[in-house]
Amino acid sequence: MIKLQHNVDAKKISTRIEQLAGCSSTSFGVTRLPFTAESSEAERLVEEWMKAAGMTVRKDGLNNIIGRYEGKDPSAPVLMIGSHLDSVIEAGKYDGILGVISGIEVVQTLRDNGLILDNPIEVVGFCDEEGVRFHSTFLGSKAIAGTFAAEDLERADEKGITIAEALKGIGIVDPYAYKSASRTPEELLAYLELHIEQGPVLEKENEPVGVVSGIASATRFSFEIIGKPGHAGTVPVTIRQDALLGASDLISYIEKIALQNEPLVATVGKLTVGPGASNVIPGLVTGTLDIRDLNVERKQKAIDAILTEGNKIAKSRGLQMKFDLVMEADPVYCNEDMIKLIEESISERSGSVVRLVSGAGHDAMAMADVTNVAMIFVRCKDGLSHHPDEFVTEEDMGAGAEVLYSTVIKLATKQ
Template identity: 90%
Template structure:
């Protein structure tokens, strides 16, 4: 471990996060969509701080901002540290941003201590992870991983503006320059991401930092339950084909399956009831089902059980229940060697090693297509995220930065 003369500065991290929070199109929380006036303002600040930390700065063809801190061997594979600069609507200040700003702080600490590692370090602020504007996630990291496509350029927002048009609107004349963003496995040593936990485990365990073992795979369905509408006052309960009661049975069973298969999680996040009148028996219910787990086999068994139960419910209530799969994302396992190095860094700081599975998606999922990945989680108050009240203490920011710094030293120093 390299002895520091200048430590990481948690106050500086916090101050910069507060400054970025002002780059928002809403006064409640933070709303910063990609390729917008607000994102451009945020990128200017990030560029300024990257340069102050001793990095050369560039933007790639999809508007990811990349700061590079040169290593002893400029031709050696790069250790990439990153997260995203975009947000959901009326979000908190820390989601994504904490990882970018902490990455910059780590490099600044290296520079301030006169430390040059064997491998170059690049800190990346990805242009779009959340997928709010164009309804497709990980756009920035997919470009670097080489999985962004020409078809993706034609994705449009609610105003009909495509990604290609949005790129032109911020001065990228050739949208097909995204192809120059991609990196090869030979160019990258690894990808490391620090992120708020977005859950309650670290707070429950009273630990500021945890190590991520993997990111859960997700399967998403739309479903419809078809019954028979009728007069609420004249059709006896015993002979009704009430689609909403069928939905209640189904949702209750989904919760039961989730409890039985923890840490699997299952969510019915949207329901629409038709015809939707107080004096009419519901004849149709449509909804969504989202199931996530790191264990693919366990997730599939839960899905099969839900399908089987839906058939029983349909038969018992005289309904039709139909599912359509609309999304499938494979789980991502973090690199075991990198996990061990993060665990060592936590232990050296006299912390207890807490291992977590991420139920939320992160840029590390896309980057896993091109290199080994690992993640560090930082505690957030009440496990709250995607909300204006999202909060991380300065002390926990400092703990996360120290663990990230120590881990970067270990990874980017040749043995």
């Protein structure tokens, strides 16, 4: 193992995360959607820090920001590390960001120690992983993996702004430049991502860092329930076509199916009721359904049951119910050789090795289409994420960055 004169600076990681938290459209929590003024400000800071760490910086055709630390052989395959810069609505500070800032600090530490590895290192801040604005996840990593499609440019946000229009709004004149972002398997050595766990396992095991064995399959639908609006005071309950009651029946059934198929999880995370007046019977409900499981067969059976029950509910209440598939992500299994290197790095700092399955989706899922992937998880308080109270201690940030640093050296050094 290489002896170091300089170690990773956990304080710097923490300070930079606090700075990025200020790049938000809300004062409560962090709200940073892609291709916005807030995301542009975050990218400006990240670019500044990447350059200070000795990287050359560029943005690709879908506005992913990439810092490159050259290797001994510039033509060798690239080890890519990083995560995403976008957030959910009123999120915490660490989701995605911890991986990007830790990646920058890893490169800074390599430079401070005078280390140039055999393979180039690229730190990437993906533009959109969460999928909140355009209702489709992994846009940035799909562009690099070569799975972003032309029709994706026509996805629109709630204001009707398409991805193509949003890209033009930040200065990318030709939205079809996304094609230039794609990388080939030959160009990449591997993709390595550090991320907060977003769950309670590491806290329960009293370990700051763990290694991910796989990422659960995820399916996301949007749904629409059409009823008949009417006067709340004059239409008898027995003859109403109340779309919200249909939604209530559907949501209760979704919970029932999830409980019957644990550890499968299912979530109706968004619901909009129209016309939205206290004295009008709801005539339209739109919503989202998110279902996740590492077992694809069990997940599909649950989906089939929900769709069948939805039709029954609609028929019994005189409603129309429509489901549209928004996203389908296969389960991803992390590369076993990379897992072993991460485990070695954890053991070297006297940690116990904990392997975890991720129920949350990550950019590694998209990157698995083009290269081998692995993930390092860092403990978060109460397993809480996607919430302003999301929290990681400075000590745990340092532990995660140390494991990332050690693993990067192992991966990018020829044996």
